[in-house]
Amino acid sequence: MTVERLLPGQDARDLIELTREIAGKELARRVDEHERAETYPEGLFATLGAAGLLGLPYPEELGGGGQPYEVYLQVIEELAMRWASVAVATSVHTLACFPVATYGTDAQRERWLPDMLAGRLIGGYSLSEPQAGSDAGAIACKAERVEDGYRVTGNKAWITHGGIADFYALFARTGEGSRGVSCFIAPGAADGLTFGRPEEKMGLHAVPTTAAHWDGALLERDRLIGEEGQGLRIAFAALDSGRLGIAACATGLAQAALDEAVAYAKERQTFGKRIIDHQGLGFLLADMAAGVESARATYLDAARRRDAGLPYGKHACIAKLVATDTAMKVTTDAVQVFGGYGYTREFRVERYMREAKVMQIFEGTNQIQRLVISRHLAR
Template sequence: MAVDRLLPTAEAHDLIQLTRDIADKVLAPIADAHEKAETYPDGVFATLGEAGLLSLPYPSEWGGGDQPYEVYLQVLEEIAARWAAVAVAVSVHSLSCHPLMMFGTTEQQQRWLPDMLGGNTIGAYSLSEPQAGSDAAALSCKATATPDGYRISGTKAWITHGGVADFYNLFARTGEGSRGISCFLVDKNTPGLSFGKPEEKMGLTAIPTTSAHYDDALVDSGRRIGEEGQGLQIAFSALDSGRLGIAAVAVGLAQAALDEAVAYAKERTAFGRKIIDHQGLGFLLADMAAAVDSARATYLDAARRRDAGLPYSRNASVAKLVATDAAMKVTTDAVQVLGGYGYTRDFRVERYMREAKITQIFEGTNQIQRLVIARTLAGS
């Protein structure tokens, strides 16, 4: 079901329609097959890039779409409603452009941003490590300054698009403590950089998630983004935006599950009536719809604060928490609506439920979101 959207401009309405056309004609017809076979969708991101959908929240002077974040997130939601794995990768790509856009020098921006925003190159974000997920200050991957550049050694984990992306935002240790982390823009062909085999995930299987191994890899000093020791500031500023991206993806996924459940409930009959007309099931569907609508309103509120230049870090955590918990509940209830059929792979809702789970984990677990929210309350 197409969502009636309140958009700020006629251009935004056209952009949503373009996104729906591409999502319906390019993504939806192949999503099931790629997810089932766990195969990468070659050409999909080039198509999205050509349509300008990989650069929406960035300035036009660098090849971006100059769209407010509230519009970009609704585009992301539309993509997620057809194929969550692709939407997550789009969100991660946007996240990966953030450090260069916000902290890079003009020379660095001129060198790399046009290709990044034009869709010619796809980015990945490598912050987590095998023993450092939510605790980013515990990173151990090390970057040692030398006359030739930085020598990097260590392992990064849980990289969306790992091994496929063209560039990687790497956060590595250049000093001690939380102020000893620096950010680097690493090319995929860097000697000494290799990738582990894709993780065997319960969902989002068409887009690989891998580890990355740096074996004395040499990275030119001109690829350091920001100052030495500024890495965590850069990482956390990007994560606020990234959490909104995951919130939008979660809402798109929940909307897709709701649509499947409603369509099934309108067709299936029991005791002489369509099952949607039975109050017990009708109320369940109503609660699902309320959860989707509420989650959407929450991420849009945070996005509008971001667009207005207001503080939005707490709101981003609230949106991520509310939207992803809603997605988990709605997709689980969609399986319940379909009954035994919902538990089979003949229907998409079981995949939606598997995919929803990861949204509660990445870009900061929902326990971390609660911690962020609680700290803002304690400090208010």
Template structure:
């Protein structure tokens, strides 16, 4: 049973219908084999790009779709319900465009952003390092100025699309203080930039994740985004939006697991009845539905705050925390509903369960989200009610 949606316009309804059809007809037949063989679906991203789905939240003047986040996240959810690796990939691509779109000069945006949003180019985001994941200010990758160029040296871990992307948004240290970090837009063909073999992961095996190594990679000075030292600010601002993307994909993943569990429960019989007619099983499915609806509501609440230009960082962390924790619980329950079959690869729910785990880890672990939420409560004044139309 696909999710019911309340959308703000007829155009949004048409878009969601298009995405649902594309996911069902074009993506679904490819998922199992691509995930089994760990094949990166580069052509799928080109197809989505040509359909205009890689630049949805960005301005039309640069080739984007100018969609409110409320709608964009529901697109991600529809994709995530069928193929989480691709849903995560769309979110990561949007995050990799964020620095240029928000901190780049008008000349930089005009030169590079249309190609990045137009679908032919795929982006990646380089922030984490082997010893600096949850604490990005501890990064060691450095960029030094050499005349009209920057020279970048170091390594970036856990890079989604690593080795397959056409450009990389890179955070690198440009000074000795913790906050002396800058943001660079690095083309994939820059000499000295190489990808390690991809990580062998528990889930999202169709999504390439690799360490990227920068061996004195030279980029022109105009590849600096924002001012020198603005990198951490750019990174953290982008992560709020990125957390909403992951919350949406996790919600879609949980919805897909529930859909398979309900379909199975309607067909499987024990003791002369469909198993959905047994109260104990029906209650499990009801709890799964409640968890998904709660995650969706929180995610869209945060998106609507963002669309109104209101602070939404705390809500983004809550959405990421709730949606990904709920996805882990829902997918685990989906395996339980299918019993022994759920533990086999004949059904996709075991894959959903493996994919859900990483959603509690990337874009800031859920322990980090709890820290962010707790600190925001400490900083909040007596009345933090926002009223908007």
């Protein structure tokens, strides 16, 4: 189903149409093959970059698309309706560009942002560690200051595009405590940087997720973004925006599951009529549709607050929580609509259900979202 979108102007409408065209031609025809074979879609992100879809929410003077977050997130949702792995990786790339775009010097922006925002350099986000996921303050990977820059030693985990990305927004310890973490833009091919084998994941198979090992790799001094000790502030500011990206991914995935379920329910017949005409099944689909629309409205509300310069951290957490919980429920219900067939790999809904699960986990688990929301309320 084509989602009818309320968009701020003709340029935004043209951008959505372009996204739908690319998603229909490039994503829809390749998704099943790559997800089943667990192979990376070579050249696809270059296509998205050439179309201008990898730098949308950043200012045009920095090389971006100059689009409000309200529009950018609807582009992400359109991609997720066709291919969740690609939408998630696009959101992560946008997240990885955030430190340079927001906290970098003019020289750093001039050096890296044009290629980043054009998609000539694809980014990964390297915050988590084996013992520091939700507790980012427990980061142990060290960046020791030396004469030529910083020597990085330690392990990172759960890196989307790990081993493939051209650069990583890396967070490493330069001092003690929560103010002892710093942010770096690290090259993907640094001497002393190696990656583990891709994780054997439940879903999102086409884009690898890996661990990384830093064995004394040297980063030049100008790869420090912001000031020493500013890393967690940068990381958390980026994650407020990144959570909205995941909310849009989850909404697109839920919409895809709803579309498949409705199409099947119109064709499948039992007891002499279409199953969608049985009230029990029809009501289930109605609840699924209400959930998808509510998730979309929630992330758009947070995006509009961001675009208006209003505080939106709490709303980003709510959007991530609502959209990903909705995606899990809607995809599970879609499998139920298909009955036994939904449990087979003949239909996409079983993949949608597997893909939805991780969205409740990354960019801050939904338990962490509840914790953050409750802290906002306590203030």
